Every structure is written in C-alpha cells, then in structure tokens.
Amino acid sequence: MEYIARVEVSLKPGHSDPEGETTKNSLKELNYPVREVRVSKVYRIILEASSAEEAEALVEEMCQRLLANPVKDDYTFKVEEKI
Amino acid sequence: MSRRLYLRKSVPFSLLEVNLLEADNGDLARISREMGLALNLREMRRVKEYFSKVGRNPTDVELQTIGQTWSEHCYHKTFKGTIRTSDGREVRSLLKTYIVKATEEIDAPWCVSVFEDNAGIIHFDGDYAVAVKVETHNHPSAIEPFGGAATGVGGVIRDVLGVWADPIACTDVLGFGPLDYDFEKLPPGVKHPKYIFRGVVAGIGHYGNNMGIPTVNGAIYFDESYTGNVVVYCGCVGILPVKNYVKNAKPGDVIVLAGGRTGRDGIHGVTFASLELTEESETVSRPAVQIANPIEEEKLKRAIIAVRDLGLGTSITDLGGGGLSSAVGETAHRFGCGAYVDLEKVPLKYPGIAPWEIYISESQERMLLTVRENDLEKVLEVFREEDVEATPIGRLTADGRLELRYRGYVVADLDIEFLFSPPPVERTARWVRPRLSEPSFPEPEDLTSDLLKILASPNVASKESVVRTYDHEVKGNTVLKPFCGRYDGPSDAAVLKPLDGSWKGLVISCGMNPRYGKIDPYWMAASAIDEAIRNNTAVGGRRISLLDNFVWGNPEKPDRLGSLLRACEACYRFAKGFGTPFISGKDSLYNESPLGPVTPTLLITAVGVIPDIRRTVSMDLKESGSILYLVGATYPELGGSEYYRLKGFIGRSVPKVRIKEAAETVRAVVKAIDSGYVKACHDLSEGGLGVAAAEMAFSGGLGLEINLSKVEASGGLSRSDFVLFSESNSRFLIEVPEKVKDEFEALMKGLRFSPIGRVKAEGWLSIYGLNGSRVVDVSIKDLRDAWRSTFGG
Amino acid sequence: MEKGEIRVCILRVGGTNCDAETKRAFTELGVEAEVYHINQIAKRGILQESEALVIPGGFSYGDYVRAGAILAKGLLTKLGDDLERFIEEGKPVLGICNGFQVLVEAGLLPGFDGVGSRPEAALTTNIPVGYRCRWVYLKHENRGNCIFTSKVPRDVTLRIPVAHAEGRFIFPEGKEQEYLERLYENDQLVFRYCDEDGRYAEGRYPTNPNGSFHDIAGICNPEGTVFGLMPHPERAYYGWQLPDWTRRGSPPKYGDGRLIFESMIDYLTRKF
Secondary structure, three states: EEEEEEEEEOOOOOOHHHOOOOOOOHHOOOOOOOOOOOOEEEEEEEEEEHHHHHHHHHHHHHHHHOOOOOHHHHHEEEEOOOO | OOOOEEEOOOOOOOOOOOOOOOOOHHHHHHHHOOOOOOOOHHHHHHHHHHHHHOOOOHHHHHHHHHHOOOHHHHHHHHHOOOEOOOOOOEOHHHHHHHHHHHHHHOOOEEEEEEEOOOEEEEEEEEEOOOOEEEOHHHHHHHOHHHHHHHHHHHHHHHHHHHOEEEEEEEEEEEEEEOOOOOOOHHOOOOOOHHHHHHHHHHHHHHHHHOOOOOOOOEEEEEOHHHOEEEEEEEEEEEEEEEHHHOOOOOOOEEEEEEEEOOOOOOOOOOHHHHOOOOOHHHHHHHOOOOOHHHHHHHHHHHHHOOOOOOHOOOEEEEEOOOOHHHHHHHHHHHHHOOOEEHHOOOEEEEOOHHHHHHHHOOOOOEEEEEEEEHHHHHHHHHHHOOOOOOOEEEEEEEEOOOEEEEOOOOEEEEHHHHHHHOOOOEEEEEOOOOOOOOOOHHHHHOOHHHHHHHHHHHOOOOHHHHHHHOOOOOOEEEEOOEEEEOOOEEEOOEEOOOOOOOOOOEEEEEEOOHHOOOOOHHHHHHHHHHHHHHHHHHHHOOEEEEEEEEEEOOOOOOHHHHHHHHHHHHHHHHHHHHOOOOEEEEEEEOOOOEEEOOOOOEEEEEEEEEOOOHOOOOOOOOOOEEEEEOOOOOOOOOOOHHHHHHHHHHOOOOOHHHHHHHHHHHHHHHHHOOOOOOOOEEEEOOOOHHHHHHHHHHHOOOOOEEEHHHHHHHHOOOOOHHHOOOOOOOEEEEOOOOOHHHHHHHHHHHOOOEEEEEOOOOOEEEEEOOOOOEEEEHHHHHHHHHHHHHHOO | HHHHOOOEEEEOOOOOOOHHHHHHHHHOOOOOOEEHHHHHHHHOOOOOOOOOEOOOOEEEHHOOOOOHHHHHHHHHHHHHHHHHHHHHHOOOOEEOOHHHHHHOOOOOOOOOOOOOOOOOEEOOOOOOOEEEEEEEEEEEEEOOOHHHHHOOOOOEEEEEEEOOOOOOEOOOOHHHHHHHHHHOOOOOOEEEEEEOOOOOOOOOOOOOOOHHHHEEOOOEEOOOEOOOEEEEEEEEEEEHHOOOOOHOOOOOOOOOHHHHHHHHHHHHHHHH
16 A cells, blocks of 8 residues: 655754754744744654555655654654555 | 637647737737747848748747757847947947957967867867857846755756866856845845845856866956946866767757756746846746756766767757757757757756747756767666656757657748748947046045955955865865965866876866946956956966956947947957957847946966976965065056046046057966076056055065055156056066076066065055055055955955 | 775765865875765765765755765665774774764764664754855864864964855754763864964854854874864865965965875775
8 A cells, every 4th residue: 555654854942053053044034923933854754664664664764764853853653545 | 818819729739820920010019028028120020021932830849949959048139230330330240350360360379179169278288179169047036036046057057068168167257246235225026135135146156066077267356337237257178088079960860858857947038138137027927937956967077978879870969048948949050950859858847848848948967969879778877877867858950940840740941941040130329428527536645444355345345255165175186275375365267187198187267347337338358358368467367268257237228238249359359469369259238227237247268288287376475575576566456446436436437458569478378487587477458557556465465665666657647546457458467586687687688677576574565656655554464454355265 | 914905985875065175185185085985985886995984065865855974875775784894993083074974963972882773962053054165173182083084283374265054063952061071082073263372262153164062173083093174175285275375485285185195095004
C-alpha cells in the first residue's frame, strides 16, 4: 500500500534561527506587526508499506538517519494512506 | 481560439494545423498573438508565402520553430537589419558596420574565433585559449529575480561550455532602481527594487557558488529607470586547449541531448524577451521563468570536459533561448546540413507535453552535441559515469531540411535556408540631442562633506556586503580579488592565474556609465570603453579584447534606435583607436515598462593579459613618502558626474575621449608598471580625483596630501570643486617611489601628467584648492566609514 | 614510506567543486593524488589502496536536506566498513568546508566514542545569516595530538579564507560545556577564529565569520587522525593567493594553508 508522510523538521526551541530572524526583520520593514518567525522544512514523502504502523516506523527511521540532525532539529510527522 | 484558424490534426497527440493559407492580414496578426509568436505582419506574410509555395498549411510545431528562430533574442533582427536615419543615411547592419568592422580592421593576431560561436575565443598562453561571453537576463529577473538571475548565470556558463571551454570565472554587472523607491509610486506589475535586488543577488550567488566558479568582477548601478527594467548582465570566462576547439560536424553525425530533462519551463521565454513588459506580465509570463539546478550543470560540465578531452564530439552548443529549436537549427545551418529529430526521444520531466512545447522548451542545464556514429557509445558512457542523462535524439542529414517527428508522424518539415532568412527589418532612427544646460551654483568653500557624500552615494559606495556573498576564491586561482589592500579597497580589475605551469595572468575588468548616456550615448559608449580599458591597465593588463552588451528600449521607436546607432558609432571609433577588438557581444532590446524605457546602457567588458602575475599592481597606497602622480589631463567635464548628481543636476559637459592621448597614456602606464616604477595605480571614474584619492588612501591605511593647483587642467577649469570631481576619462592616479621619480617622468614624456601630492604616514587626507586654502581635511577612517556606510561591510 | 609512494584519495560526488585545487595542493608536495567519484571508490576498492582520504569543499548533492548530510550517509552506507578500518589503521581523513560538514554529519567528528553513527555536533546556518567569502585568522590550539598541524607551532596565527553559509559549529544545547571540556581533555580542538594579533574573536563578527560556538573553526577526532575545518587551506597554499600580497611588491612563495598538507604528508612518511 502507498502512504503519504508529511514530515516537518524544525530547529529546536532555544536554538537561534538566523534565517527566521532575517525574515522577521524583513517583514517588519514592510510594516507587519511580526513578533517571531521560525523556519522549518517540510517533506512530503510517498512510500510503500504493508501497514500504517510500518510506514510510521520507516518515517521515524528516516528522520533519525537523515532528515533531522538531533543536535539541533526536532521533527514531527503525519502518515496517511494514499487514496 | 478560432476553429477556422486552428484545425486539430487527427493524430493520437496534440498537433494543430494552422490555416495560414486562408488567413488574411488580420488573421495573421491574430495567429502571431494567440500563439505567442511575436512575429510582425511582414514576417507572418513571409511565412504564409513560404507555405503557399509548399502548398500546405503549417503545423503549430513549424510556426513555433519559425517564431523562435526569428525572434529578436535569437536572430538579433535590429542589429542585422537596415536603419534609415533622419538625416538620410542608410546603415545596413549595425553589427557589421560598426562592431565587427572594428574587429576586422584591427585584425588582432590573438583572435581565434570571434562573432561566430557561443562565445568569443582569444589566444591566452602556449596551447591555451580563453573563451568569454556576457549575456543579459533582464526580463526573467524582473518577473522572478532569484530564478531569473540564477538561470542567467547558468546560461552564460553553458555558452562557454558551448565552445568546449572549462568555465573558470564569472562576472556580474547589475542595475537596480533606487532601493528607497516609494512603494506607493510603483505601478502594478512592477516589483520593488529592494525585492528585486535581494533576489537577483541571491540567485547569482546561488548558481556560481554551487557550481564552484568564482565570481571575480562586477559592478552594481542604481538608476531610476532600472526600477521597471532591472539590468542583469552575467559573464563567464573559460579556458580550453586550442586544439580542442572542434567544430567539424557533418551529415550522418548523431545529435545527442545531454543534461536535465525537458519540461514546460520557460516556454516563450524568447518571444517574451522580445516584447515589452506590461502590467499583465506578472501573471501571463510566469511560466516563462525557468528553474535553476546548478548541481546538474556542474555534473554536465564535468561530462562535457571529459568528452572534449577524449576528442569524441564533432560540435557542441548550449540550449538557451528557443531551446532545441535554436540549438538544432543553428547547428544544422552552421555546418550546411539538414537535421532530423525524433521529439519522442527527448526525456521529459512529466508526460503530456505537446511536440511544439518539447521543441521550444527552455528547460535549463541542457547541451546539444553531435558525435560520429562510431563514438556514440563512448560518449554515452562518459555521461553515464557522471550520472548525467544523455540521449541520441536525431541526426544531421545532407538534404538541408529540418524534419521533426513524433510517434512516427512528421510534425515539421522546413527548409533550413528559409528558416534562417527572415525578412530583414527596416527601421528608422532619429536621435535628438536632449536640451540640457550646464548648471550654475556657487563653489563651496569646503569640499569635505561633498566628498563624504559622494563616497556614500549608491553608485560609488562599497558593495562588500553583496560581493562577499559570492565565492571569488574557489578554484584557488584568483590573484587580485574584488577587494585589495590592507583595508579592503575596491580593485580596478580581477587577475586570474588559470594555468599551473605558467605565471601568465588573465585580467578582467568592466566599464559602464549610464548617466552619461542621458546626455549623449556616443560619449557614454566612448567612456565605457575607456573605463574598461583603464581599469584593466591599472592592474597591469594589456593586449585587451572587448565585449559589448547593449541594454536598450524598444528599437521600433526611432529615438531609442537613434541613440543605439550613436553608441555603435562610438564603439567602432574608439575600439579601433585603442586597437582593442570586440570579440563577442549581445543586445537586449525592448527594455520598457509602465515606468518608461530603460536608460540606454552599454556594458563594456575588457579581457587583457599580464605576462607575469607577480607584477600585478593594486590600488592601495603602499608607502609614506611616495609621490602621487595624476596622469592624463583634467577637463571641465562634469556632465552626468556624481558631483552634479549630488547637487541635483545632470549638466551637459559629458566626458569625452581624446583617443590619441588616451591610447598613448595606456601604453605609457603599462610600460611604467613593467619597469617596476608603480607602487599603486587607480583609475579615475565616478567621483573623479576626489574619490580615487580617498579610496587609495583608506585601502592602504595611509594619508595623502594633494595640491589641486598642480593638476594638469585644460579648458578653463577654474574651480577647485570641478578639478576635484571632474570625471574626465583616460586618467590614472599613480604612486611612485621618490627614488624612481626621474625614470617614471621620462617614461611619461609627451603626456599630460604632473605630481600632485605625497603619501603620508598619518591617516589623513588633506587637499589644497586652487587658491592654496585647504578644501578637504578628513581622516581616512571617516572616508572609509562613509564609503562603507550605505550597504555595510 | 617514501613521499612518492603515498596515494591520496580525493572523494567527489555531484556538487563537489574544490577537488582540483585540493589535488594540486598534494601533487605539489610530491605525492600521488587522484580525484575519484564515490561510486568508483566503492566499486574499485580505492580506499584499500590509499593512505589518505580527503573530502574537499563544495555543495555535495546540492547540500539538500542539510549541508553535508546526504554525502555523510552515503559515506557510511557505501564505504562503511572500509572507512572504519581505514580510520582504525590511523590513516588520515581530512574534511575541508563541505568535507567538515560531512564528517560532522557522519558522526566521525568530534567522534568522542569512536566511529559513531549519530552526529554529536552540527555546522549550521551562519550568524549573521548568509554565504560569506573572506579571509580569517586562525589560532592554533592543538597541543600535539592533531597530525594535520604538527608543523604549526602552538598559538601561532594562520591566515586562510572561508567561504560558506553553514559554518556555525554548535554542540547540543545544555551539553556545550561538557563537550567543550572533552575537546580540551582529548586535545581535539585545533583552530579557533582570532584577530590579526591572535586575540580570540569571542563570537564577534567578522573576526568570527559565522557565529561558531567558542570560535571553533576546526577540530579533530580523539586520535588526531580525522580532521575537519571550515577554512580552505588549499586557497592559502601559494603566496600569490593572499589577499594583500601586492603590498609587498612580489608574493611570498607559500601561504599558511600549505602547512596543513605538509603536516599530513610528514605524518604519513613517518608512520607508514
């Protein structure tokens, strides 16, 4: 079966996010009342697995092995069956 | 779309027959518009005439192919067409009459291939030649600055690969509207200069850095007229063994398409570049913007250099504007061949792309090679090893026809000769000298604050915050970098050492003076040539070749064409006078927006050599006690100057070039450098003597004392501010040690020059005016701070 | 072994772009250096025939996901066992710029507990944000463990350029002091950003060009045989590459970067 995983990798809270900071300043320059900007990366992964549990386990592994660096990144994901 | 004009062919894919044979003039114009062909009525009638003779209607593939091939971008109709002037002259081909003519008459022995290939090729050292190309990518950058600029860099790198050269350096010259432009004043469809500036700078850095090609030289200008018409010049220099410059394709050779896959990217980019930007552009044209993938191009580059070194290709060209349609057509035309291509073989990014879209798609990172049948397997293996897709898609033939097939059906069958003989354009040129007058304002007693303001003005101020986002060191061959001296002064030119076994260096510089063009495009062109050459000379360059890149408005309007003609006239006269041939060039016309036309802009890129890079001279002052010479005469020429701009004027006394003196000055400066008499050398340009002296001082961390009454002035210069800020051409500031003073002066004999000051240990700039009173009195720290204040460090 | 017998393997993948000048730095020293695609290295067992491995600068695989991350996993999966043996034998591994990012992402640096598979540090987005190409000063901090700086006296200041957008070295939050102490204990700290006179940058831009924790520019593993640094020594190899050599009239013969390559070759000639 095919599953769609949506993985979001973001900087751990407390880690400085220069990209977000720069974006925030830029938005403020445009007169938006912006307090904070944090940048994260979203992956949309279509994968094959025999069950939703297996798909989740695989995505978890992907995050740990490649998509996130545990030193600075948090990740969350959602897996759905592809219709 | 009308069913009367477009008939669906009964084939199992999308293919239209266009009912040209029954079309009247109104229909022809409508077809051109609806299909995005950007062909005028005269051209459409020529197409109709051709198909009437053939006795059938064209397919959409055929019409699109003709539209691309005859586009301004691909065919340069204006530069090749006939121009009638308001004073009754007739100029047949600007290109041949002025640009190529200068090159032919100079007949420089170092030219290997000029004006005939993707890039100009000149001899460098021993068995090596260098290839140079400069392109513009204005329209795409106006719509999507990051992608537009990135693909501009990618495209010009492929131009250099397209003559079998290995790219070793990039240059980038950019023009933006004022960064503080009022948001409220922006018409719909025009993006704010700040947004465009950020995107363009990031796009250029992204591509060059990722590909590992150093960006070594460039400039950034600001002008109100660039608000609606951003100017993006991308240049690339490559190196190749002369013997590897192989162009010997013949009928029977296999056509190989290599690199990225083909999608709908950039469809109609070419015809879009030949039309003015309108309010609609933003929504209508977005598909014309391509997606850049520098890593793909990096791999493609490696594979092509490998094919070159193995001697396996018979010709090569890049896929740029017009995509396959240009690349295949031009290759066949050039070698007097025909070609057939099976469009079904072209690897696609996704299904459902119509044959005409495949043929004109401008997907990036693709190159076209021809190879002998026997070598095909070896060539494909090279690409496989680099993980780059390469596919044989057709063959060169002997019949002079272009035949395109798709799923077994012939979808285009055109005579190549016809394809490359568009009806010549005839245009009218009328240049009217603008009514300008010389301003009158009192001479300030103290010039310190004006000098500081000019140093901080956007066109003079340090662009370090931009330049350092480009890798200018990768490849480890950059001898003179964008910043030099103890405190990061602005280098006049870049020097590269491309060959490990040789001390010979390549010198790259540029010149551009859009403000002078507002007074007279003739002297703007002369000044740009002079500036590019003197920047090159200042670091030790000689044996200079030039590239011309025009950015102009709609040439169908006589005044725009009139000013273009004037600029071309100057190109001929001054290139010839300096003995510096043009080796390549490009024009980007139709730069018009709801805010009006672009100010006529000519970029001159100069490529010189230095016999031994260890003789390179930088612009920073080196030693206290040295004498500072000003070589070249100063005239009351402040028209279009930074000083007048500061005072709110344009003026009319545009700087001229006295070609005999100018050429002699350049020769003498090179001799002085070779003799080792020159410790530092800097050209005088925007901001004149004042800015050049300040930059030399703060870059070296040393002070200067200058006496303006010592300056060799002509033409009744009687004001200190004019002497200090005149922008007369052909001038150099040169630091000479006291002990070789006599030798240096002997070399300069016969020129207008004089010692005007001395280098001081204390970091202070003191300038005394014509009447002996001090007119500038400021620390070099304040000068440097002002220079760096606008864009930061 | 003799210099001429030394074979240096320079690894490349799509996006590597500092391989040619890195190769030149080695061949100039009289050793044999060759650039190989990672697939060739894996297929032809190049590692077993080489005495040193170098991962040069560039944007491996476009630096997608994170700078160096994809190549790091490729290194472990394609060369895993060979690489582990290589390192255990004490053969040097040098990562420059993107190569440093790869070694950190692969867990080879700082490598507190041997060849780990999980990163213990990161090289992340510069502060201030953005790509920057400039010359920096480096203070040599190593007490003798790092084989790549044996020819550099301690406390000496070197001048080498950086060019990167992700060079800010960080440890996991909350572990900074602990890990830093381990770096010092194991003598793994090699270079810190400093000013012309050797004073630490203390995080100040642009002396510290990327906001690195503790001004860290380069570290080695506990054995001193795996070394990564953000600056590019191959771009400071010859005197004419220096940014202000024109002030001297003629360039000096060599730049400071050469010392790193010399030290590495010196180690190889003595050890093997």
